[in-house]
Amino acid sequence: MNLVHASDLEAIAIGSAVYGTGGGGDPYVGKLLAQQAMQNHGPVELIDPAQIGDDDLVVPVAMAGAPTVLLEKLGDTESVVRALRALEARIGRPAKALMSAEVGGLNSTIPFSAASVLRLPLVDADTMGRAFPEIQMTLATLAGVSACPIAMTDEKGNVVLVDAVDNRWAERLVRSALTEMGGACFMALLPMSGAQMRRSIVRGSITQAWRTGLAWQQARSRQEDPVATLCRVTGGVLLFAGKIVDVERRLDGGFCRGTARLAGLDAHSGSQALLSFQNEFLLAESGGRLLASTPDLIVTLDLETGEPITAEQARYGLRVAVLGIPCVAEWRTPAALDLVGPGHFGYTHAYRPVEQLALDH
Amino acid sequence: MNLVHASDLEAIAIGSAVYGTGGGGDPYVGKLLAQQAMQNHGPVELIDPAQIGDDDLVVPVAMAGAPTVLLEKLGDTESVVRALRALEARIGRPAKALMSAEVGGLNSTIPFSAASVLRLPLVDADTMGRAFPEIQMTLATLAGVSACPIAMTDEKGNVVLVDAVDNRWAERLVRSALTEMGGACFMALLPMSGAQMRRSIVRGSITQAWRTGLAWQQARSRQEDPVATLCRVTGGVLLFAGKIVDVERRLDGGFCRGTARLAGLDAHSGSQALLSFQNEFLLAESGGRLLASTPDLIVTLDLETGEPITAEQARYGLRVAVLGIPCVAEWRTPAALDLVGPGHFGYTHAYRPVEQLALDH
Numbered sequence: 001m002n003l004v005h006a007s008d009l010e011a012i013a014i015g016s017a018v019y020g021t022g023g024g025g026d027p028y029v030g031k032l033l034a035q036q037a038m039q040n041h042g043p044v045e046l047i048d049p050a051q052i053g054d055d056d057l058v059v060p061v062a063m064a065g066a067p068t069v070l071l072e073k074l075g076d077t078e079s080v081v082r083a084l085r086a087l088e089a090r091i092g093r094p095a096k097a098l099m100s101a102e103v104g105g106l107n108s109t110i111p112f113s114a115a116s117v118l119r120l121p122l123v124d125a126d127t128m129g130r131a132f133p134e135i136q137m138t139l140a141t142l143a144g145v146s147a148c149p150i151a152m153t154d155e156k157g158n159v160v161l162v163d164a165v166d167n168r169w170a171e172r173l174v175r176s177a178l179t180e181m182g183g184a185c186f187m188a189l190l191p192m193s194g195a196q197m198r199r200s201i202v203r204g205s206i207t208q209a210w211r212t213g214l215a216w217q218q219a220r221s222r223q224e225d226p227v228a229t230l231c232r233v234t235g236g237v238l239l240f241a242g243k244i245v246d247v248e249r250r251l252d253g254g255f256c257r258g259t260a261r262l263a264g265l266d267a268h269s270g271s272q273a274l275l276s277f278q279n280e281f282l283l284a285e286s287g288g289r290l291l292a293s294t295p296d297l298i299v300t301l302d303l304e305t306g307e308p309i310t311a312e313q314a315r316y317g318l319r320v321a322v323l324g325i326p327c328v329a330e331w332r333t334p335a336a337l338d339l340v341g342p343g344h345f346g347y348t349h350a351y352r353p354v355e356q357l358a359l360d361h
Numbered sequence: 362m363n364l365v366h367a368s369d370l371e372a373i374a375i376g377s378a379v380y381g382t383g384g385g386g387d388p389y390v391g392k393l394l395a396q397q398a399m400q401n402h403g404p405v406e407l408i409d410p411a412q413i414g415d416d417d418l419v420v421p422v423a424m425a426g427a428p429t430v431l432l433e434k435l436g437d438t439e440s441v442v443r444a445l446r447a448l449e450a451r452i453g454r455p456a457k458a459l460m461s462a463e464v465g466g467l468n469s470t471i472p473f474s475a476a477s478v479l480r481l482p483l484v485d486a487d488t489m490g491r492a493f494p495e496i497q498m499t500l501a502t503l504a505g506v507s508a509c510p511i512a513m514t515d516e517k518g519n520v521v522l523v524d525a526v527d528n529r530w531a532e533r534l535v536r537s538a539l540t541e542m543g544g545a546c547f548m549a550l551l552p553m554s555g556a557q558m559r560r561s562i563v564r565g566s567i568t569q570a571w572r573t574g575l576a577w578q579q580a581r582s583r584q585e586d587p588v589a590t591l592c593r594v595t596g597g598v599l600l601f602a603g604k605i606v607d608v609e610r611r612l613d614g615g616f617c618r619g620t621a622r623l624a625g626l627d628a629h630s631g632s633q634a635l636l637s638f639q640n641e642f643l644l645a646e647s648g649g650r651l652l653a654s655t656p657d658l659i660v661t662l663d664l665e666t667g668e669p670i671t672a673e674q675a676r677y678g679l680r681v682a683v684l685g686i687p688c689v690a691e692w693r694t695p696a697a698l699d700l701v702g703p704g705h706f707g708y709t710h711a712y713r714p715v716e717q718l719a720l721d722h
Contacts, residue, residue, distance in 0.1 A: 086524075090451075158530055160538075161522035163447070169519055172541050177521070180537035 002046045002124070004210075006038040009109060011213030016108035017308035018212055018230060018325075019205070021297040023280030024105025024131035025063060026310065030113075037077050037113035044112050045121040047097065049203050052194035056096035058123055059084060059191050061114050062107045064135075064152075064174065065184025066256040066279065077113045079153045079186040084114065086151035086159050087188040099123040099197070101138065101190060103205040104131025104280075105310065122206070127190065129202035129328040130297050133255055133279040135174055136167035137340045139330050140190055140200035150174060150189040154181040179254040202328050216306065226306025227321045230299075236325035237358045239284055239291040240273040241265045241303060244318045249311075255279055260314045262322070265303075273322065275300070277311040282345050284322055289360075292324035293347070295331035295340045296354040299323040324354035363407045363485075365571075367399040370470060375577050376570030377469035378669035379591060379686075382658040384641030385466025385492035386424060387671065391474075398438050398474035405473050406482040408458065410564050413555035417457035419484055420445060420552050422475050423468045425496075425513075425535065426545025427617040427640065438474045440514045440547040445475065447512035447520050448549040460484040460558070462499065462551060464566040465492025465641075466671065483567070488551065490563035490689040491658050494616055494640040496535055497528035498701050500691055501551055501561035511535060511550040515542040540615040563689050577667065587667025588682045591660075597686035598719045600645055600652040601634040602626045602664060605679045610672075616640055621675045623683070626664075634683065636661070638672040643706050645683055650721075653685035654708070656692035656701045657715040660684040685715035 004012070013031040020027065038044065052058055061080050088094050098115045100108050103126040115122040127138035135147050147170045150162040160177045164170035170189075178185040192200060212233050219229035231238060242262030249258035255278050262273040264286075273291065276283040281298035284291040292298050300309045303319040314320075331340060332353065342349045365373070374392035381388065399405065413419055422441050449455050459476045461469050464487040476483040488499035496508050508531045511523040521538045525531035531550075539546040553561060573594050580590035592599060603623030610619035616639050623634040625647075634647040642659035645652040653659050661670045664680040675681075692701060693714065703710045 090522075156530070157526040158534060159524035160534055161451075161524075163520035163522075165518040169517070173519060173521055173538060176537040176541035177534060180533050 003043040004046050004112065005043045006035040008210065009034050009112065011217055012206070012210045013109055013213065014216050014308070015209030015211065015213030016104055017310070018234065018299055019129070019209055019297065020104030020131045020308070020310065021280045021299055022277055022311040023133060024102060024107050026312070027105045027109060030106035030109030033077060034109045034112035034116070037116040041116040041119065044115045046124045046206060047121045049123055049125050049198055049201060052097055052123065052197060054193060054195040056194045057091070057093055057191055058097050058099050058194060058197045059087060059095040059188050060099040060101035060127065061111050062101045062187050062189065063110055063184060064187055065178050066251050066254055076155050076186065077117050079155055080110060080114045081117060082159065083151040083153040083186045083188040086153070086161060087149060087191060090149045090151065090161055091191055095120060097121045097123050100126040100206060102126050102128045102131040103202070103209050107131065108206065108209055123197070124206045125201035125203050126205045127200055129205050131280050132340060135171035135189070138190065138200065139202065140192065141167045141339060142330065142336055143196070143199040145190070145192055145196045145200050147190045149191065150187060152177055152181070152185045152187050154185050175254045183251070183254060220306060227301055227323070230301065230323060234325045236299070236323040237355065238321055239324045239358070240286055240322040241268050242273055242320065244314055244316055244320060247314050247316065256312060258311070260311070262320065265319060275322065278345060279311065281311060283342065283347055283349065284324065290349050290352070290357060291322070292354040292357060293342045293349055293351055294345065295327040295336065297325035297327060299325060324358065326353060326355055364404040365407050365473065366404045367396040369571065370395050370473065372574030372578055373567070373571045374470055374574065375669070376572065376574030377465055378671070379573055379595065379660050380490070380566070380570055380658065381465030381492045381669070381671065382641045382660055383638055383672040384494060385463060385468050387673070388466045388470060391467035391470030394438060395470045395473035395477070398477040402477040402480065405476045407485045407567060408482045410484055410486050410559055410562060413458055413484060413558060415554060415556040417555045418452070418454055418552055419458050419460050419555060419558045420448060420456040420549050421460040421462035421488065422472050423462045423548050423550065424471055424545060425548055426539050427612050427615055437516050437547065438478055440516055441471060441475045442478060443520065444512040444514040444547050444549040447514070447522060448510060448552060451510045451512065451522055452552055456481060458482045458484050461487040461567060463487050463489045463492040464563070464570050468492065469567065469570055484558070485567045486562035486564050487566045488561055490566050492641050493701060496532035496550070499551065499561065500563065501553065502528045502700060503691065503697055504557070504560040506551070506553060506557045506561050508551045510552065511548060513538055513542070513546045513548050515546050536615045544612070544615060581667060588662055588684070591662065591684060595686045597660070597684040598716065599682055600685045600719070601647060601683040602629050603634055603681065605675055605677055605681060608675050608677065617673060619672070621672070623681070626680060636683065639706060640672065642672060644703060644708055644710065645685065651710050651713065651718060652683070653715040653718060654703045654710055654712055655706065656688040656697065658686035658688060660686060685719065687714060687716055
């Protein structure tokens with residue numbers, strides 16, 4: 001039995017911040033919340049997807065909204081549990097296990113707090129292998145599994161249940177309701193049978209985040225280079241190193257959108273880079289060339305401490321390394337690129353795998 | 362037994378357009394929809410509120426949204442029924458009777474179409490005695506009865522269930538969802554026990570709309586003045602007669618807001634009047650004096666035909682009579698005026714009953 005204790009969340013939060021690819025909410029807040037829950041209610045059993053029966057109900061729980069707002073709203077396990085209960089009541093049966101919708105930031109750790117309080121196991125998986133900003137952006141959508149019903153709650157006590165005709169409509173209806181709820185909400189969504197779940201996930205992604213965080217911690221304690229360590233553990237490449245010289249950021253329809261401009265350092269001295277984000281980093285460019293794009297992961301790390309920096313934390317003067325990490329293979333099919341490729345976000349760039357782009361330079 | 366047949370809907374639609382006070386959606390569309398349903402499924406039994414058991418479930422059904430959009434979306438009995446079924450599933454028991462949330466426009470006749478298809482009786486009442494633009498603006502709110510759960514549907518098949526902490530939050534969450542649904546939606550809302558219903562209604566308001574419509578029809582067929590007839594039947598007063606010389610109208614947050622400017626005719630020659638609306642007419646002014654304000658009813662009638670004109674239909678060149686009709690006494694308490702008085706809509710005018718204002722002139 002693979003038990004996760006409160007102390008393990010340090011490493012899981014660091015790894016989740018990496019796979020959060022600049023979004024997914026502040027992992028620090030989610031970690032504190034889960035640690036508090038686990039101190040009161042005990043450790044959480046992390047189980048392999050194969051341990052779930054074909055007909056058992058698995059429910060991901062999450063927070064959604066602009067990271068700008070998630071920072072202010074803090075977490076609230078009670079509201080997550082209320083969302084789960086509303087969803088269970090709608091479906092007419094209880095969840096056998098919880099899951100992370102995304103391995104990224106807040107949403108890797110929030111499910112631990114709910115799982116601890118409810119004494120439910122957590123499936124070692126997520127539906128993206130990273131964080132994405134919109135509800136329909138999951139492998140579940142590609143597998144034809146509905147994200148609905150979705151139960152949304154806020155800290156005031158409001159509950160909204162969404163039963164949309166498809167996952168893009170689910171995104172639209174959830175986004176409008178969470179905007180009205182103040183820019184963020186708690187959710188239970190994407191209820192799946194064990195059989196559906198196994199078609200809709202990246203298996204072992206929580207363990208992978210944990211392993212990534214442990215390697216990062218070890219590198220720091222041995223005074224090794226955390227950037228090089230993360231490239232090794234994640235299969236990533238260093239795309240750029242530079243100082244943030246300009247950040248443009250706006251709250252827009254329940255998202256935090258904008259760009260960060262970097263002036264090169266060291267080997268990149270004299271060149272500039274531009275990172276574009278919608279909650280998550282979506283595009284990295286330099287000198288008119290594409291360095292990486294969604295669905296590959298773009299991760300910024302503080303050059304001094306090696307700590308992952310979210311798009312929300314990006315600010316003038318920070319010196320950062322920009323990593324490109326290959327996404328899971330499932331995101332590289334034409335159907336997947338329709339859903340989460342650059343074109344969906346309004347960019348005209350054609351997707352090319354980050355490891356191929358790196359060979360061009 | 363008081364059966365309403367398809368042919369009766371002509372008079373009910375006219376009366377509803379009067380009590381719709383410029384809003385409530387196009388009564389013509391709702392009438393056609395209900396007539397079609399009743400031709401296929403038979404007449405509807407209109408029952409007195411006293412006939413409902415204390416514990417029986419009564420559910421109002423309605424369309425909501427900007428009248429501009431309601432004109433385009435037409436009605437769709439199937440979507441109304443789907444909303445009712447979603448609400449019943451949420452509550453866990455079936456409705457014993459349907460009701461109109463508002464006696465006004467579309468929302469007086471839409472419940473007839475659902476009642477006919479489902480062979481359910483319709484309670485002879487509504488929760489306003491007129492039309493109002495927002496969910497919380499009902500006598501139910503004043504009686505402490507929750508408008509939730511509310512089930513919303515659209516013609517695409519989306520369903521949203523709202524369980525808000527209070528009726529103002531219900532309004533906010535419904536408005537944001539219906540805006541995303543395209544500016545209008547179908548709803549089952551304000552589920553009430555018979556006991557709650559009896560504290561939350563204007564009794565007999567459907568019959569009153571019917572009677573008003575019959576008097577109007579009779580006046581027309583006898584070539585009597587429909588304006589004078591309507592004043593007599595509704596207890597209203599003629600506030601102004603004039604030609605519409607300017608209309609300003611915009612879609613704003615799921616509402617149709619604006620003003621209509623009138624140049625006086627006959628006895629009002631030389632003076633101007635201004636009507637302000639948010640779906641419904643809210644304020645009538647002339648020469649800096651208040652003629653009438655919400656919650657009293659402001660009704661415009663075509664001077665040639667006597668037909669009620671909605672704020673949506675107001676256009677340059679129309680010659681109209683502006684009537685002021687006293688609202689029911691329940692809307693004139695301080696708590697009620699907080700909810701639906703001029704101040705709620707951002708006007709600084711203090712409310713004075715329309716019949717008192719008329720004495721000043």
